Amino acid sequence: MKLLTVCIAFLSHLWYEPVAAEFDYIQRRVIPSRKGGWADAFHQAKTLVSRMSVEDKISLVTGVVFNRAGCVGNINAIDSIHFPGLCIQDGPLSLRNADLVSTFPAGVTTAATWDRALIYARGKALAAEFRGKGAHVLIGPVAGPLGRHPLGGRNWEGFSPDPYLTGVAASYSIRGIQDGGVQACIKHLIGYEQETQRSNTVSPNGTEVAGISSNIDDRTMHELYLWPFADAVRSGVASVMCSYNRVNETYSCENSKLLNGLLKTELGFQGYVVSDWFGTHSGVKSILSGLDMNMPGPLGSDSISQSNSYFGQNLTWAIANSSIPESRLDDMAHRILTPYLHLGQNKAFPAIDPSNLYVLLTDYGISPSAYGLPPAPPARDVRGDHKDLIRQIGAAGVVLLKNTHSTLPLKNPENIGLFGYDAADVSDGVAYQGTATSTPEFGFKMGTLSVGGGSGSARNTYVVSPLQAIRNRTNARLQYILNNEFILRGDFSSIFPEPDVCLVFLKTWSEESRDRVSFENDYNSTLVVEKVASFCSKTVVITHSSGVNTLPWAKNPNVTAILAAHYPGQESGNSIVDILFGDINPSGRLPYTIPIKEGDYGNLIVNISGSAAYDSSAWQSNFTEGLLIDYRHFDANSITPLYEFGFGLSYTTFELQKPINVKAISAIRQQFPNAASDTVPGGNPSLFTELFEVTTSVKNTGSVDGASVVQLYVSFNHKDMPANTPVKVLRGFEKINLQPQSEAFIKFSLTRRDLSFWNVTAQDWQLPLGIVNLLVGFSSRDIRQARSIRLF
Secondary structure (H helix, E strand, O other): OHHHHHHHHHHOOOOOOOOHHHHHHHHHHHOOOOOOOOHHHHHHHHHHHHOOOHHHHHHHHEOEOOOOOOOOEEEOOEHHHOEOOEEEEEOOOOOOOOOOOOOOOOHHHHHHHOOHHHHHHHHHHHHHHHHHOOOOEEEEEEOOOOOOOOOOOOHHHOOOOOHHHHHHHHHHHHHHHHHOOOEEEEEEEOOOOOOOOOOOEEOOOOOEEOOOEEEOOHHHHHHHHOHHHHHHHHOOOOEEEEOOOEEOOEEHHHOHHHHHHHHHHHOOOOOEEEEOOOOOOOOHHHHHHOOOEEOOOEOOOOOOOOOOEOOHHHHHHHHHOOOOOHHHHHHHHHHHHHHHHHOOOOOOOOOOOOHHHHHHHHHOOOOHHHHOOOOOOOOOOOOOOHHHHHHHHHHHOOEEEEEOOOOOOOOOOOEEEEEOHHHOOOOOOOOOOOOOOOOOOOOOOOOOOOOOEOOOOOOOOOOOOHHHHHHHHOOOEEEEEOOHHHHOOOOOOOOOOOOOEEEEEEEOOOEOOEOOOOOOOOOOHHHHHHHHHHHOOOEEEEEEOOOOOOOOOOOOOOEEEEEEOOOOOOOHHHHHHHHHOOOOOOOOOOOOOEOOOHHHOOOOOOOOOHHHHHOHHHOEEEOOOOOOOOHHHHHHOOOOOOEOOOOOEOOOOEEEOOOOEEEEOOOOOOOOOOOOOOOOOOOOHHHHOEEEEEEEEEEEOOOOOEEEEEEEEEEEOHHHOOOOOOOOEEEEEEEEEEOOOOEEEEEEEEEOHHHOEEEOOOOEEEOOOOEEEEEEEOOOOOEEEEEEEEOO
């Protein structure tokens, strides 16, 4: 294993450690000219930095845990330049440590909409709430974990294991957030694909055990895990958070090739790199390797001053003894101030809501009175009308997996049965966020699951349960047994007469700091479904889950409909009722693959027990599957999924009408792109040159309004490609709403990057020789049209 790790690191050309003597060379490569509208802000930042003392600049790059601001990350004010400081807040779906804020649908739910407009709207609405609370930086969106393994504890915070879909979702999220005047911070760079030993720990004898090392080859890095980060940089993201784990044996936040090389040079990133909280492991090494801001600052969670920090006072000494050139400190300051100025946060930005501090202290189990604080002031309500958008996204992210005997939509049922913990009102507190050290393995029992746990969670002000929403929606008789343990007894004597339809609500808890242990839904879900289905001939199963589940009961003839509703946010019950009763036609599509059995997935999470767990060298996760994750893995190994990537049913039907038409847009004269004359956000601009336009049309052939997601996949001729190239890869999608019998034109754009692979020898993107197949359909396995093109 050790030899394989070393070989991967060597062959990938990825990893080296800088020293101060070589910084002038590094600096020339990693400080780009400010493009994409940032030029004026950069020049303003340079002027401000020129007026700052060394101590001021060090204060700008060093976090402080507690400054009475009530933010999870704080940069102190700098009076010399009239800088009020920075307030950095979790997270990707809500301003977590605050009152009177909204809980939006999770990343996986948003990805399941396949709807660019909704993704953008979610980002902009989140920004409105963060700005309203005085937060400058929203820690999100999430592109890592990508979702290499379906049991990853934080997969739900991100979007999809497909890099193209995640890249689009990240890009539109960032645009929405930053158009709302708030800095987006995309995370976690990179290879953060499991919670187990995600960072360093301490063994019983007091020695440090290193965090997991994600050992990723060069091609896989570029084509899979780095792909969405390139899209984020191209969208102008303000900051990037480096991850806890090691990458090819070096911690991400002190990995020079990753930060200086791939991110700042190859992708032309112009903003700042911030560490995950307590993810910094060095001072000089991290700074020379490209880390720009240390969060939360101190070395230990019980410390609050900059003096006990890898940065802070230690950085003062490093500048004084020339371990770090002051020009590098200037670069860090430029990078932090530029997006702050570019987004106009220096002009009439709201003050931090004073109530945030009280909520933050309470969430961490600290009494505000311990700090001599007066009674909490009223919270600033920033929710606006966002509940309507949340309800809409929650419904759009529902995927209809099965619908036999026209079970759905419900047509005026007179008697409805409701079953399962997940149908109920939340009983353990609507602000339940959970941590791996304080919660049961499957989270709270009683109550609908609207969101997972950890720093990506939320402090709900309310959660609408399915029980509440169904009561509000219909006057039908409603009979229910909500206790799973009671259902398992098989005693349905209290249910009479037999319901017209039985709705079974299942859930799957997932959280930061702990990976899932089972593919099935929680709380004896399979037996619960089987018991209800044995009693009820028309059983509908709804899952609120973090992502991939096995569904052993899916073929049961009495299970006539299945809905994957993911984590829908605070309007949980209303969103699913809109789908059940047909007020909204389901249009969600799977952003992942559902297997028949858990063994159909490979790439197990690395988990070591016993004394071996205290050996740092043992914690190696070798990404030997390369590009072949999720549907690519199923394709390569000829495994039939239960429900494939991109799949989803509707209450209407769709057909592609016109054959694929392909139009060449730009002449292709060479396999490699033109060399970039300047660093541009996102990488070499030649990669984003449109080469082909692909068109077709789709028709709603049914009798009700509905939305279709038409998908474009690219399949390369494998004799012209390196080994382990996927059978097909997603390279386009369009979601379109259509009235019955109406037809619409669909257009896809294929860029040079879309049709290229990463050549590890040339260290560049290369177009393959020969034939490329273009596949258009309604899922990765439902291809309706194909067309071949020759590149050379």
